[in-house]
Amino acid sequence: MKRLFTFGGTARLLGTLSAAMILAASPQAFADTAYPDRPVRVVVPYPAGGNTDIIAREVAKRLSVKLGQNFIIDNKPGANSIIGTEAVAKAAPDGYTLLVAIGAYANNFALYKKLPYARSDLAPVSQLTNTSLVLVTGRPGITSVKQLVTAGQDKNAPLTFASSGVGSAAHLLGERFARSSGMTSTQHVAYKGSSEAVSDLLAGRVGYMFDAVSAMGAHIKSGRLTALAVTGGSRSPLLPEAPSVREAGYPDMVAYAWSGLLAPAKTPKAIVDKLAATISEVLKDPELVAKLASISTDPVGSTPAEFDKFLISESDVNGKVIKALNISLD
Template sequence: MLMFRLLRRLAQRTALLAPVLAFSSLTTATQAQPVANYPARPVRLIIPFPAGGPADVLGRAIAQRLSEKWGQPVVVDNKGGANTLIAAQEAARAAPDGYTLFMPLDSTYTLNPALYSRLPYDPIKDFASISIVARQSLVLTATDRTSFKTVADLVAAAKANPGGINYGSSTTSTQLSGELFRRQTETKLVHVPYRGASEVVKGMLSGDVQVSFDGIAANVPHIQSGKIRALATTGSARSAALPDVPTLAEAGLKGYELVMWNALSAPAGTPRPIIDRINKDVVEVVQRKDVKDQLMAFGLETGGTTPEEMDETIRRESAKYAPLIKELGLKMN
């Protein structure tokens, strides 16, 4: 009799567990199926800049190769404006299924939180990191109207004439580069903001500013013509696009380093197996020689990181730049 009761209880419990076990198996199968078939339809890649610039060229180079690799179109969607906020907000609200990807600039995650009192997205909670796909040093330049041929020439002139030298920049990152230079050299330079790299170059050629901190790509033709001189780059190592130009650290500013980067993200909640699949494929793509050669002309050096390495970079650079932004009183509405 006791054995009969035990067997009946076991049968009842098995019956109760059966739906749970069935649901668990179904859920596992449902999760695995999209990963195995990914991508099964076109993928949208949101780029937070207009067509034609370095970020757009990078995004299209990656999109083309991933399209070929996946057998599905990767469609570039340019959403420029508002210091990358428009694109970031749209990407954050997209379905976390791997079919909307986002290519942020470093400032999207590391500078904007300190610049805006109300940010329409959370850099940590709203996005899943995939990989940092490219980095670029900035370049410190001087016009041929000046006598500056080295960083030491510029520093000496700035100390002899405090506030008498203007520098141009087009983004918060490039302005920070100038401010870090000013602080480390204990000089007073006057900042002149511009809306884009091409506008900075115009300001240099017209004589409105004598020096600039900006991206490499827009300056290369004028460096080659001699109208603009490249004094130094801002990375820890020389840029492959300007191998003969010393770094600021080499020029005497020990420890100076500021590097911009482009990354690939997805909306938070995107399944980790899909993140890993995209990471594996995009890292392989950006390490190809033809991709590296294509992007070197824009000062972009491709590489690729793990999602965890990207997360750590965001945390480290946010902690580095937020106090400086606050100290300078930089704010965006």
């Protein structure tokens, strides 16, 4: 009887301790199974209707189905994405406020001396997409990267290149290309938006420009612009005749426009990992792949660690250009 009583008492004690341990661990240990139990806000720091917004809405729609809660897009444009990014950086780290970021997020840490948030305030979740850009010109007689570079090395008539603004992805890529190719006399012309830049490009008032294939496709198809190279690691199926920059002899110019998802720092790892895994799954949806292809974008899907490594690389590469040009947007 004594042994039976001891065994029973031990069992009861172990059961009590196990229950206590489960209750103590439940907020994080079981976050992956409980999350989400209410709607999730996904902040897009750009206006509705653009490619970033389209990507965010398509992914959010499928996350809603997979995870059983609404992922609601909240457009908070302004200040080169800083307004929306700050809102997420200062949100509760519970997985219910997320940020869709693009290249400006990584570049802003070098472009601004003072930001209302630090890099450590946000945690990478997953890279969503990559978008190959295209190098185009409207100048007659220039049909290859080699010819463009030769023209750009003429100090008596230096080429100009267009972008949608100082510090923009197109500006930094144009500067990188000028340095990589030895076109040291090339001059940057900043516009208030892509439409004005494209107008002068078509008229031949500026020499070249980098932009998304989807934005330039119609002009290339009509013959008004010539696609010299795409910036992805391989040729684009939308422009199969245009070589990659790697093929054209500039492997260090492989670059993409991209989008990714971040969460407030200290969001439970179980939630971050669950989001990353689900994103990788939904990005394989054939319907979504086709939708992204229509805007010349490819799905990625990555682990938080992989996305963190990518962000560090992006900040480093473009940060060096920003520093060399002494650009500050404060």
